[in-house]
Amino acid sequence: MNTKNFKRAKYLCLSIIISLALVLGACGNSNALVKQEGQSQTEKTQIVATTTMLADLSRIIGGDLVKVKGLMGPGIDPHLYQASAGDVSALQNADVVVYHGLDLEGKMGAVFDSLSEMNKTIIRAEDAIDRSDLLSDEEDANYFDPHIWFDVSLWKDVTEHFAREMALYDPDNASVYALNAENYLRELDEAELYIKNRVDELPEDSRVLITAHDAFQYFAHAYGFEVRGLQGISTDAEAGTADVRELADFIIDREIKAIFIESSVPHKSVEALQAAVRAQGFDVEIGGELYSDSLGDQVSGHETYIATIKANIDTIVDALK
Amino acid sequence: MNHNAKKSEVAIEVFDLTVAYDIKPVLWDVDILFRRAKSTAIVGPNGAGKSTLIKAMLGMIRPLTGAVHFYSKSGLLQRNQIAYVPQSASIDWDFPITVLDVVLMGRYGHLGWIKRPGKHDRELATDALEKVGMQDYKTRQISELSGGQQQRVFLARAFAQEATVYLMDEPFKGVDASTEAAIVDLLKEIISSGNTIVLVHHDLNTVADYFDELCLINKRIIAHGPIEKVFNEENINRTYGRNSLAKAGLA
Ligand SMILES: Nc1ncnc2c1ncn2[C@@H]1O[C@H](COP(=O)(O)OP(=O)(O)OP(=O)(O)O)[C@@H](O)[C@H]1O
Ligand SMILES: [Mg+2]
Ligand SMILES: [Zn+2]
Numbered sequence: 001m002n003t004k005n006f007k008r009a010k011y012l013c014l015s016i017i018i019s020l021a022l023v024l025g026a027c028g029n030s031n032a033l034v035k036q037e038g039q040s041q042t043e044k045t046q047i048v049a050t051t052t053m054l055a056d057l058s059r060i061i062g063g064d065l066v067k068v069k070g071l072m073g074p075g076i077d078p079h080l081y082q083a084s085a086g087d088v089s090a091l092q093n094a095d096v097v098v099y100h101g102l103d104l105e106g107k108m109g110a111v112f113d114s115l116s117e118m119n120k121t122i123i124r125a126e127d128a129i130d131r132s133d134l135l136s137d138e139e140d141a142n143y144f145d146p147h148i149w150f151d152v153s154l155w156k157d158v159t160e161h162f163a164r165e166m167a168l169y170d171p172d173n174a175s176v177y178a179l180n181a182e183n184y185l186r187e188l189d190e191a192e193l194y195i196k197n198r199v200d201e202l203p204e205d206s207r208v209l210i211t212a213h214d215a216f217q218y219f220a221h222a223y224g225f226e227v228r229g230l231q232g233i234s235t236d237a238e239a240g241t242a243d244v245r246e247l248a249d250f251i252i253d254r255e256i257k258a259i260f261i262e263s264s265v266p267h268k269s270v271e272a273l274q275a276a277v278r279a280q281g282f283d284v285e286i287g288g289e290l291y292s293d294s295l296g297d298q299v300s301g302h303e304t305y306i307a308t309i310k311a312n313i314d315t316i317v318d319a320l321k
Numbered sequence: 322m323n324h325n326a327k328k329s330e331v332a333i334e335v336f337d338l339t340v341a342y343d344i345k346p347v348l349w350d351v352d353i354l355f356r357r358a359k360s361t362a363i364v365g366p367n368g369a370g371k372s373t374l375i376k377a378m379l380g381m382i383r384p385l386t387g388a389v390h391f392y393s394k395s396g397l398l399q400r401n402q403i404a405y406v407p408q409s410a411s412i413d414w415d416f417p418i419t420v421l422d423v424v425l426m427g428r429y430g431h432l433g434w435i436k437r438p439g440k441h442d443r444e445l446a447t448d449a450l451e452k453v454g455m456q457d458y459k460t461r462q463i464s465e466l467s468g469g470q471q472q473r474v475f476l477a478r479a480f481a482q483e484a485t486v487y488l489m490d491e492p493f494k495g496v497d498a499s500t501e502a503a504i505v506d507l508l509k510e511i512i513s514s515g516n517t518i519v520l521v522h523h524d525l526n527t528v529a530d531y532f533d534e535l536c537l538i539n540k541r542i543i544a545h546g547p548i549e550k551v552f553n554e555e556n557i558n559r560t561y562g563r564n565s566l567a568k569a570g571l572a
Contacts (some may be wrong), residue, residue: 174422
């Protein structure tokens with residue numbers, strides 16, 4: 001695959017465009033120009049990020065140069081999240097808006113459209129991922145699965161993309177974004193290794209993950225699991241009784257030890273599934289709660305991306321072992 | 322240990338290090354001491370595990386077993402006191418950043434948070450670029466440079482870091498002869514100011530001129546010690562296979 005070259009060509013172009021803009025003194029970004037005039041060295045770039053994952057990434061790569069506001073709290077379902085009037089004005093006043101894309105923020109499309117009409121600086125996780133690395137929805141090939149953060153190697157692509165875009169936005173501090181990205185990529189390498197080592201503890205035929213909605217396809221693809229979800233990729237449709245019955249048969253057939261609830265999805269469909277299995281005289285545990293579409297909260301200590309994905313793999317492996 | 326060293330002379334201690342990417346280890350049972358204020362060449366065939374050893378020492382790869390300690394004169398070394406130059410093939414720099422800014426990345430360890438690089442840092446960075454012959458490229462984008470030029474910029478970044486320990490993975494690959502000579506002078510300067518270098522090298526012709534010590538490796542440590550004791554036909558053959566020294570035109 002020639003994805004590296006493709007990316008390189010793309011960013012080469014971007015960097016040439018930016019340096020031209022600065023030379024001509026034309027429409028460069030206002031933040032960099034303010035700094036060049038030496039006005040306020042300490043003024044931070046105001047970032048508004050939609051999901052908890054992206055707010056975490058913004059803080060890590062931006063460090064002290066940025067102030068980050070995350071719109072969605074822990075446990076919030078991004079598929080269903082509707083922007084409040086306060087959110088819209090925060091987005092409009094931000095220096096940089098960070099959102100996921102791939103239709104994850106399914107109810108915010110109109111808001112993003114209006115922001116792009118304003119010529120706001122926008123960083124989208126979607127743009128970091130090569131099309132060939134995206135998984136499509138089983139039912140609709142034109143629709144991509146947005147849950148890319150479950151594959152750490154894709155999150156590394158998002159990290160690099162984010163740092164690059166910040167360096168283009170604020171070239172004076174390119175070295176800070178580059179260094180923060182370099183250090184964080186190293187931590188992501190370690191986290192990835194942690195996941196792989198934990199997966200190795202499971203016999204291969206136990207690597208089956210059953211959850212409420214189909215969020216874990218990238219996880220499955222990256223780490224060798226079979227996944228089944230009660231709902232489709234998005235949470236906006238309820239699971240039907242036929243789905244529950246079919247999945248119950250699958251669990252009994254494969255003698256699966258545990259199924260999982262998710263932090264940002266109501267638990268009742270998984271509990272119904274457990275009841276359906278038990279009605280047939282077989283037992284399946286609720287193996288614990290997985291973080292799906294948001295990170296953990298401060299109380300849990302899993303408020304960072306790395307802590308969250310480690311907690312998930314611990315929950316999964318400990319329950320299926 | 323294959324040669325003795327007093328504790329106070331040790332810069333890096335590697336013990337019982339075994340590394341595997343999947344099931345089969347690529348590096349077995351490595352026990353080695355790197356001495357302070359010495360330069361050590363790591364030499365071995367392609368795939369011998371040289372880059373793996375460096376990365377495992379830096380904690381970039383988690384080993385199956387073993388541990389690595391970096392020592393300062395008085396205790397354990399801080400992370401920002403270790404400079405690393407990756408093997409050029411592993412660098413993929415399409416980041417929108419100027420050459421000078423790449424070198425300045427080496428200075429952040431000295432600045433602490435919040436502080437921005439000042440005049441002194443810029444001078445040091447410019448200095449380092451001059452030393453590797455890249456001063457004319459200061460304001461160019463790193464992505465616009467050739468592989469060899471990029472490698473020189475990363476060397477400059479390591480020099481600007483003013484580190485205590487330098488781990489370098491084939492820094493001479495892709496640089497021209499005059500740059501190589503300039504880099505060798507820099508390495509000698511680093512050693513004479515009491516700092517330590519571990520450098521993956523592939524040119525048997527220059528190994529005796531450039532380095533104090535030699536570590537021959539092929540999945541295991543084959544031999545390690547002062548150049549004059551270790552650099553001989555028998556050890557080279559044990560590392561590369563029979564008659565390899567003759568093939569390299571050195572016998
Ligand atoms: N990320 C990786 N995943 C799997 N195997 C790897 C990985 N990196 C290296 N290896 C394997 O580990 C072994 C040692 O590789 P390493 O890069 O350390 O060798 P090297 O001595 O640096 O070689 P070279 O002289 O070509 O740079 C090789 O067999 C290589 O194929
Ligand atoms: Mg190598
Ligand atoms: Zn989801």
